[in-house]
Amino acid sequence: MVYPEFSFWQAGLLPGVLNIVSGFGPIVGAALASHMDVDKLAFTGSTDTGKIVLELAARSNLKLMTLELGGKSAFIVCHDADVDHAVEQATFALFFNKIRTMFLCWRSQRKRALRRVVGDPFKKGIEEGPQIDTEQFEKVLKYIRFGTESNATLECEGQRLGSKGFFIEPTVFSNDKGYNKES
Structure with missing residues (x-):
């Protein structure tokens, strides 16, 4: 879900610190995982593709990796959250x-x-x-x-x-x- 009124600087991040890039794995994913100037990469997807991403990252600059593999659909709900809204958002995320x-x-x-x-x-x-x-x-x-x-x-x-x-x-x-x- 995109919130146009939100920007990363509001969360305390300087411009360029966090970049979200989407695209096809063989093109965009391989380029990001292999690029020597990318220091950290987070990937969400299948276990098989995660292995490829991890291997490409290791061959380049051994960048830090965060992998969420296999469709476990983790969702954190804080103690002060609106539970009904959290359920709506979790359902949207899971089925999206x-x-x-x-x-x-x-x-x-x-x-x-x-x-x-x-x-x-x-x-x-x-x-x-x-x-x-x-x-x-x-x-x-x-x-x-x-x-x-x-x-x-x-x-x-x-x-x-x-x-x-x-x-x-x-x-x-x-x-x-x-x-x-x-x-």
């Missing part, structure tokens, strides 16, 4: 990139996931569109099967939505009993 399989134990998260509106992302009121292609669609369904087979509790949904396109119902698992790596 189409990672629909989650291992959570918040009852409110389950309730909010059940209210998400899935459909044509170009229509008003739709919160979640389809997977990008067959490969991603099958990958998400595989994760849902893995969660079920791992005896995690399927709190809601977990099925294909409709018969056309790559739509999957928002899916929430709880009581994870050992999900700790991508498969």
